Structures are given as structure tokens and as C-alpha cells.
Amino acid sequence: MQDTNASHRHFDTLIVGAGSMGMAAGYYLSRLGNKVLLLDAGDPPHDQGAHHGATRLIRHAYGEGAAYVPLALRAQQLWEDLEQQTQTALFVRTGVVNIGSPDEAFMREVQASAASHGIPLETLDAATAGKRWPAWRLRPEQIANFEPGAGVLYCERAISTYRQLATALGATLGTNTRVTRIECHGRESVNVWTDRNEKFTARDLIVCAGKSTRDLLAPLGLEIPVTRVRKSFAWFEGEPGLFAPERFPGFFVASEVGGYYGFPDLDGSGLKLGRHDTGEPIAADAPLAPFGAEPSDLGDLQAFLERYLPGAGKLRVGRACEYDMTPDEHFIIDRVPTCPNVHIATGFSGHGFKFASAIGEALAERITQGESRIDLAMFARKRFA
Numbered sequence: 001m002q003d004t005n006a007s008h009r010h011f012d013t014l015i016v017g018a019g020s021m022g023m024a025a026g027y028y029l030s031r032l033g034n035k036v037l038l039l040d041a042g043d044p045p046h047d048q049g050a051h052h053g054a055t056r057l058i059r060h061a062y063g064e065g066a067a068y069v070p071l072a073l074r075a076q077q078l079w080e081d082l083e084q085q086t087q088t089a090l091f092v093r094t095g096v097v098n099i100g101s102p103d104e105a106f107m108r109e110v111q112a113s114a115a116s117h118g119i120p121l122e123t124l125d126a127a128t129a130g131k132r133w134p135a136w137r138l139r140p141e142q143i144a145n146f147e148p149g150a151g152v153l154y155c156e157r158a159i160s161t162y163r164q165l166a167t168a169l170g171a172t173l174g175t176n177t178r179v180t181r182i183e184c185h186g187r188e189s190v191n192v193w194t195d196r197n198e199k200f201t202a203r204d205l206i207v208c209a210g211k212s213t214r215d216l217l218a219p220l221g222l223e224i225p226v227t228r229v230r231k232s233f234a235w236f237e238g239e240p241g242l243f244a245p246e247r248f249p250g251f252f253v254a255s256e257v258g259g260y261y262g263f264p265d266l267d268g269s270g271l272k273l274g275r276h277d278t279g280e281p282i283a284a285d286a287p288l289a290p291f292g293a294e295p296s297d298l299g300d301l302q303a304f305l306e307r308y309l310p311g312a313g314k315l316r317v318g319r320a321c322e323y324d325m326t327p328d329e330h331f332i333i334d335r336v337p338t339c340p341n342v343h344i345a346t347g348f349s350g351h352g353f354k355f356a357s358a359i360g361e362a363l364a365e366r367i368t369q370g371e372s373r374i375d376l377a378m379f380a381r382k383r384f385a
Contacts, residue, residue, distance in 0.1 A: 011037040011172070013367055014192055014202040016179045016216065017209030018044045020051040020155065020353050021345045023162040024360020025206055030169035032368050037200055039192070041212070043175040044163065045156035049210045051353060052321050053233070054157075055263055055272065057250045058354040059096050059150045061114035061121050063106035064329070067378050069117045071358050074374055078357035079153060082161060090158050094245045094264055096150035097133070100254035102143050107254070110145045122146045133249070135242045135311050152250055152263055155353050162360075179209070182216055184339035204367045208345040210324055211284040217344065222336055225384050226347040227281050229323045230288060232297040233274030236305065237313030243271045252276070253308065260304050270316045271309070275300050276350060279323065291318030323350040326384075333359065333379040343367065344381070 013029055015022045018040035026038045042048045058076060062068040076091075083090045100107045114121035123145050126138035138144070167173055174194070182205065183191040190205040207213055214224040241247060243265040252261045263272040280294065291297050297318060305312040326332060326347035336342040343363055352359075362372035 009200055011035045011200065011202040013037075013204045013206065014039070014190065014200055015206045015208070016182075016192065017049075017207065017213070018163070018173060018175075019049045019208065019210060020159055020356035021208040021348075021359050021363070022206065023159050023166065024356045025208070025345075025363040026171050026173075026360075027162045027166040027169070028361045028364035029367065030166045030171045032364060034364070034368060036166070036171040037174065037202070038166070038171060039174045039177045039179055039194065039200075041176065041178045041209075045159040050322055050324055050348060050350075051155055051159060053319065054154060055266065056153045056155045056353040057096055057150070057252070057261060057263070058091070058153050059098075059147060059252075060117075061098075061110045061119045061145070061147050061150075063098060063110040063113075063252075064351060065109065065378075066113040066116060067375075068355075069113050069119070071355050071374050073117070074361070075355045075358035078361060079158070082158070082357065086161050086165070088157065088161050090154050090161065091151055092245065092266065093149065093151040095146060095148045095249035097129070097147075097249050097251045098145045098253075099129075099136075099138065099142055099251060101141055104254050107143065107145060114145075114147070120148055122148070133247065135238075135248050135309055137308055137310055146249065150250065152266065153354060158356070179212075179216060182207070182220065182342070184220055184336070184342055186339065187341055190339070190342060204341045204343065206343045206345065206363055206367075210346070211322065213324075213344065213346040215284060217336065220336055220339060220342070222344075222381075224332065224344070224346060224381070225327055226332070227325045228284050229279040229325050230282050231274065231279045231321050231323055231350070232291050232294070232301075232318060233272065233321060234291065234298065234301055234318035235270035235272050235316040236301075237316060238265060238271045239311045239313070242311045253304075255304070255308070257304055257307060258300065260301075271312050273301050273305065273312075274321075275304070282322075288320050288322060291320050293320070323348075325349045328383075331379045332381050333362075333376050334381045
């Protein structure tokens with residue numbers, strides 16, 4: 001950490017929240033010569049935000065909407081560039097399979113987005129999928145859309161890599177520092193105050209503080225429709241080799257028992273499984289109850305495994321995590337109308353991390369060039385008006 005008590009109090013850009021989006025934006029801004037201060041309530045990467053956990057899936061044929069595909073493809077390119085630049089392993093090409101009924105809107109959108117963007121995708125019936133990946137026990141009517149170019153990102157490793165690069169380029173990072181107030185002066189400048197009685201000023205501000213974003217922006221007259229939701233995930237034992245990456249890709253399943261995602265056994269960690277739908281809404285300042293506090297934490301995961309992955313064994317370890325959910329599960333990336341030099345990036349709804357590299361770049365481009373190369377119009381807050 002560089003010392004925020006130094007004599008410099010003015011920056012080109014302040015970033016509140018140095019998680020995945022904030023740290024990526026800090027790097028790309030610093031690379032463009034922008035003088036950046038990042039402030040975070042923890043010491044990222046940490047377990048107090050939505051980037052908690054070692055791994056995330058990255059898919060390009062996107063069932064959540066074809067408008068995400070250019071962002072996903074740009075993100076993939078940037079992740080691979082980051083790997084080459086730093087010689088750090090950040091991505092494993094395991095492939096990702098999306099499983100569901102052929103009439104599911106999600107499954108149709110995966111196929112449509114792959115076709116419109118030329119993304120390699122193979123559609124298998126249940127029997128063929130079971131032969132290729134013996135761990136699965138699918139219903140006869142289900143299909144599997146397999147994207148071989150997709151895979152797994154090491155998310156905390158990626159945040160650490162952006163942190164090292166940004167600070168090496170001159171960015172200042174204030175850890176364990178909570179922002180308590182934001183004050184906007186039209187288009188001219190923004191002030192922030194911290195719980196250390198510090199005041200910092202900048203021309204531009206990015207607020208990507210996860211669960212704290214809503215309360216920070218409320219005094220500016222901005223209502224952010226984001227709810228903090230508690231989720232759970234876990235690692236399980238498995239038959240030797242059955243869940244190895246070469247025999248078992250990452251996955252998302254839309255099924256009669258809910259929507260689930262999972263990862264192959266990477267580095268001997270076991271089969272990782274989480275439930276994407278459901279979850280308990282909690283207050284922004286509430287403690288996150290540990291795994292097992294709710295009967296459904298383990299019960300839901302076991303029910304899915306018994307139905308679809310009977311080769312999975314006993315629980316190794318479980319964890320609780322959080323999503324910052326919008327009503328439509330799409331992101332909010334926008335400006336404050338009364339203060340357009342304040343940028344918002346929030347509500348990533350459990351599927352945002354894969355895009356962090358491209359969103360960080362896009363925020364940097366908006367600040368330095370006025371617009372980003374990727375169209376972010378679908379993420380405007382006004383859709384909730």
C-alpha cells in the first residue's frame with residue numbers, strides 16, 4: 001500500500017472499491033497516465049465482497065443475452081493479454097457446458113449468440129453428453145451446449161495481478177479505508193471523506209463499492225436498485241478422475257431443481273458447486289452468516305448432486321458468499337445525472353466477474369476519452385425508472 005497520508009490530496013480519478021472492477025479500472029487508467037487513488041474498506045483481494053473465492057467461469061456464448069457477447073470476447077482477449085504480460089496463469093481452458101431443456105430461453109440464447117458471433121459451440125443430446133462426460137446423469141429430453149473455448153478464471157489471482165501492475169504504474173492504494181461521504185461539485189470536481197478523517201479531491205470518481213454503493217450514492221439523490229443476497233457454494237469429493245478437467249468441463253445447468261454452476265477438480269481441490277438462483281436478501285451492513293447456517297446451504301447442493309452427478313462424494317468444505325443483485329440481473333454501469341463525472345459500476349448479480357477486465361478498460365476509456373469502445377447502453381440505470 002502506498003501512503004494516503006502523503007502530501008498529495010488531489011488526483012485525476014478516485015476509485016471507491018478496489019475489487020475486480022475497481023482494480024481493473026485503476027490499472028487501465030494508470031496505464032493511460034491518469035493519477036489514480038483507489039480506496040477499499042479491506043485489503044483486496046479479500047473475502048468481504050462479491051469477488052470472494054478462487055475461481056469464476058468465463059463463457060462467451062451468453063444465455064443472459066447476446067448484448068453481452070462483445071464484452072465477453074473483449075474480456076477474454078484482455079485476460080489473455082494480462083497472462084502474457086505478467087507470465088501469470090489466470091485462465092484454464094476447460095470448456096463450459098450449458099445444460100437444460102431445448103425450449104429453455106437461456107439455452108436458445110446460448111445457441112443464438114454463438115451463431116451470430118461465430119463462437120464454436122457443439123450441441124449434444126443427453127445420451128451423447130453422458131458418454132463424453134461420464135459424471136453426468138441427464139434427463140433424456142435435456143441437451144448440452146458445449147463451448148470448448150470457455151473455461152475458468154482465477155479471480156483473486158487476477159485482482160492481485162492488477163493491483164501489482166497499477167501500483168507499479170504509480171496508482172495509490174488505500175486499504176482498510178472506508179469512504180464515509182461523497183460530495184459533488186457539478187462537472188468540476190468530486191470530494192470524498194474517509195473514516196480516517198481524510199479528504200481527497202479528484203476530477204472524476206468511480207464508485208464500485210459493492211454492498212456500500214447504494215448508501216454512498218443516496219446523498220447525491222440517486223436510488224440504486226441493488227439488493228445484497230447471501231449465497232453458498234462448496235467443494236465435494238469425487239471418484240478419482242471423474243471430475244478431472246479433461247473429462248469434466250465447467251458447467252451451468254438450468255434444471256427442475258434450480259440453476260447451478262460448477263467447476264472441475266482443479267489442483268486437487270475437488271468438484272466445486274454453487275446455486276445461482278435463490279438466496280437470502282440481507283442488509284448491506286449485516287454479517288454474512290457462515291456456510292451451514294441455513295439448511296438449504298448443503299441440502300440444495302446435495303439434492304442436485306444426487307440427481308445429476310451421483311459420482312460426487314462427501315462435502316469437503318463449504319463457503320458463504322454474496323451477490324449484489326439488480327431486479328433484472330443485468331449490471332448498472334452509468335453516470336450520476338446531476339454529476340456526470342461520477343461513474344457507477346454495480347449490481348453484477350453473480351455473473352459479472354468474467355467481464356471485469358473489459359469493464360475496467362471501458363470505465364477508463366469513458367473517463368479519458370468520453371466513450372468506451374464497447375457499447376454499455378444496456379446497463380444504464382434509467383431502465384428502472
